[in-house]
Amino acid sequence: MKSPLLGLLLIPVCTGHSNHGEGTTMINNDKKSTRRRRNLVESIRTYIPRSEVADAAAVDLDVHAIKNELGKLDDEGWTNAMAIYHQGAFSKPIATVTLIKPLQDSISSGKTVVGIAMDGSEIVGETIGNVGVNETIIRIVYDNDITETGHTHCSVGGNPSPIVDGCLQFEGNITIDDDQSFQYTYNVSESNHNDHTLLELSTHAKSRMWSCSHCPFRTFSKYYNYFGEFDYADRIIQDAFRGQEMELDNGNMDLGYYSKYGLKEFISKAISYLSIWMYTIRQLEQAVADCEKGEFLQAVHFWDEAVAMYTGSRGMNEGDNSSNNGDLMLHQADLRCQEFNTCGASSDSRTGQSYVNLQVFAHFADGQYSLLHNRCEQAAQNKQEIIRLMTIPLVQATLRYAHIIAHETYFNEKHGSQASLYALSILPLVHDCSPPDAAVLYQELKSKNTADVNFGAVQQALENTYSCLNIQCSEIGGIWDETIGDYKYDAYPCGAAAQGTAGNFLDAVLAQGTAGNFLDAVLGGAIGGLVFLTALGVWTWRRNKLLKKEDGEYSSSTSTSNYWQDDAGDGKEGGFRDEPKYVDTPKMETSQKLQDVLTHSVVGDQEEEHEDENSTNWQDEEEVDFGEESESESSSEEDNDEEFPEDEATYSGNHKRSSNSYEV
16 A cells, blocks of 8 residues: 555645545646645745645734724624634635536536636635535635735635625636636625634634543643633633623623723634634644544644744734734744843844744644654644644733733733733743632632732742743743833842842933932932832732732632713723723723624524534534545544543543632
């Protein structure tokens, strides 16, 4: 039997749209397959994908569009953002056309389709699903040319500003497989939609991360065991859209504290760092599982998609400044390294790429090589290291916003909502390591309308779990203060003491430079030093006092829906009044139009236990059929025992882990 790797090594890339049991088009010398597909991503920074990933990378365009709509801070923008979340806009655009005459012969999935776009140009796509004799409905997935234009030329779905230049004309002829021409008609505005939506990343979590043959996946299990719901990310996002209190097993927060000004930050980041973050890990897990079953081409495809979803379409090029251009993990890692002095290969700089991204992409490349060469155990190790590294920027973000709030004179809900979101993103991991420390983190950073946050308690609770999370102090770093060229006095890296004020004080004195003003410098420095030491003493007393609290004092409490409104009324920073004023305000009202979107999703019932076997949304465990050459003689569905703890019962079965008596 021909080796399953032979075809992969001879064919550098696979193209076409892989769907549930519908196959993938391969590049070869066949005349009917020589047309170059425009949505082939040639590189993702230093990584070379072996399969099509443009649609996976385009999820960041949906997130970016949602951010823009939420930024309008009105009901119309809120409704538009929800429509994009439910219906998609840029990822995997599909047209459903009606043939004028029924088919005389059947057409299989994956056939190349050529037609004329609304702007008169030629467009290329391929059929989705098999079409039988006498049928008239054909679904066509468009090529996604994000690498050329930065967006999809046919973007309808839930897009409030539809792009139809690259959509098929409302009527005309399409050529299938280069030799069959068919006349068709369809509604451009109603029959173009997206098969990838941000909503389903969470609503399909049970079937794709928990109850599949090789599930449950380890990281997802920690989040499910903590929140108590398979679709926890979607529930949190939907509650944020409504501005209401969450109803999960743990980690509940009353989002009625925040107006649209704070919720816009919470929602966009929840999509990126709760939903997409977890699905990126899911693709890595799926890749390793497929490798162990001998499905190597499919394994590489899932791995490629994980890289695309980590990076996004807006950060693919090496020269992109991901700290300013992006909404996914690549952006988050580069942004935080500047704030925590963890950029560069040694994690000790504030310029260049982050240490996290440099390490992650090294493991992406190494993992792909391992999958190509049937080294599943090595790929599993790469996967675990990537997951570990993906946690670091979320810890840094949690520390940063906790520190900002702790030092604010008046509460800024934009900062508060982000602190709450980032805490939610890591609470399940912290709780899995130490429930008492998770309780401290939750109580300090849960939604509230005051700046009453004990940063020392937050910092200590997180540092207590670094060993369990396999995180090094040097990888987290400390919060950098650019004005003094050093870490903030209360936010040094763990294990590193502050450098003290004596040296800085002497430098300040000597910096005066002349004998004439030396005495003034000494007196001024002495007074400044006295004030600083007094403030430091007060802070140290308060920190030590709060850190001595018994664990039992950190418990859930009932919250109210009061939030502080700024005098300016424009939702911008800097509009705070001299004295804080709190008003009893009902939870954010939901317009009727928005309520219609909330209660009626085009995706369908989110609670269904089983997915449609013909579903083409995203990639499921057996979605890609690469033909006989890619199949292994072994079809074992056993998971790698090293991927799970000795207590297998913790991660098996369709029931939650028994709840801990320590309630968070």
